[in-house]
Amino acid sequence: MKTEVSDYMRSYEAAYETHVPQGLWMTVRLDGRGFTTFTKKGDRFEKPFDIAFHEAMLATVDSLMNCGLEIRLAHTQSDEISLVVSPDEESFGRRVVKILTVLAGQASAFFSSHFDEICVFDARMLALPDSERVSQYLLWRQEDAHRNALSAYAYWALREEGLSARSASKKLEGASRSQKNELLFERGINFNEVPEWQKRGSCVVWETFLKEGFNPKTKEVVFADRRRLVEKRHLSMKDDFRDEVEAWLRP
Numbered sequence: 001m002k003t004e005v006s007d008y009m010r011s012y013e014a015a016y017e018t019h020v021p022q023g024l025w026m027t028v029r030l031d032g033r034g035f036t037t038f039t040k041k042g043d044r045f046e047k048p049f050d051i052a053f054h055e056a057m058l059a060t061v062d063s064l065m066n067c068g069l070e071i072r073l074a075h076t077q078s079d080e081i082s083l084v085v086s087p088d089e090e091s092f093g094r095r096v097v098k099i100l101t102v103l104a105g106q107a108s109a110f111f112s113s114h115f116d117e118i119c120v121f122d123a124r125m126l127a128l129p130d131s132e133r134v135s136q137y138l139l140w141r142q143e144d145a146h147r148n149a150l151s152a153y154a155y156w157a158l159r160e161e162g163l164s165a166r167s168a169s170k171k172l173e174g175a176s177r178s179q180k181n182e183l184l185f186e187r188g189i190n191f192n193e194v195p196e197w198q199k200r201g202s203c204v205v206w207e208t209f210l211k212e213g214f215n216p217k218t219k220e221v222v223f224a225d226r227r228r229l230v231e232k233r234h235l236s237m238k239d240d241f242r243d244e245v246e247a248w249l250r251p
């Protein structure tokens with residue numbers, strides 16, 4: 001009887017257990033839940049972008065890249081983080097639920113302790129066939145950052161003039177890219193001069209370096225390969241960005 005219960009309970013569990021096949025690039029996107037409210041609370045962050053917020057996202061990325069999974073590359077923009085896991089990673093038997101819950105849990109816990117407040121990230125998985133598709137995916141996220149930044153600047157420029165949230169949104173409804181650029185230009189904001197991290201996001205990659213040490217037995221200076229995380233806050237665009245990503249993805 002006992003065995004029977006355990007068997008069918010396990011079959012209920014197994015019903016939602018999916019594994020990502022070997023060789024596919026597990027790409028995870030985490031996104032802050034309800035961060036529109038979180039970022040507005042008490043006017044703690046500058047609008048539309050705040051460097052302290054972006055740096056907290058980058059610190060969260062560092063903690064994720066050190067959490068035991070072989071994450072080759074990460075990108076963050078606004079309240080989202082994309083993580084590209086090595087196609088050879090075997091941890092957790094490549095189980096989707098386990099990987100997503102561990103990463104979302106890690107990001108939520110780290111970000112919450114950073115701000116001393118409960119903050120939650122959701123997570124989704126894309127299993128991409130090759131590095132070309134990964135670079136295409138990241139370019140898509142970068143271009144999404146650009147679109148959202150332009151809209152956010154236009155929205156907050158109108159709000160600063162005294163328009164209500166509803167009227168500012170209404171005024172921007174159906175406005176083209178060039179109309180939003182023009183609206184900003186008329187108000188003294190040149191969107192071309194907005195910092196790159198706001199329009200494109202930032203990446204974090206591993207870099208290898210030679211670390212100098214001393215061998216007390218032989219009394220010799222020795223060098224060993226080590227790796228460290230490096231933030232890339234000036235991303236290139238379009239095909240150059242795709243080439244850059246492909247180079248970072250090479251082992």
Ligand SMILES: Nc1nc2c(ncn2[C@@H]2O[C@H](COP(=O)(O)OP(=O)(O)OP(=O)(O)O)[C@@H](O)[C@H]2O)c(=O)[nH]1
Pocket residue numbers: 031032033034035036037039040045046047048049050051053054078079
């Ligand atoms: N003030 C400020 N807000 C930011 C910054 N970066 C991101 N945000 C806000 O974070 C929100 C992210 O958008 P969404 O993820 O679509 O919205 P959300 O409220 O998190 O909703 P869900 O993700 O669906 O739960 C936007 O409202 C942005 O204004 C920042 O640097 N400063």
Ligand SMILES: [Mg+2]
Pocket residue numbers: 031032033034035036079
């Ligand atoms: Mg969000």
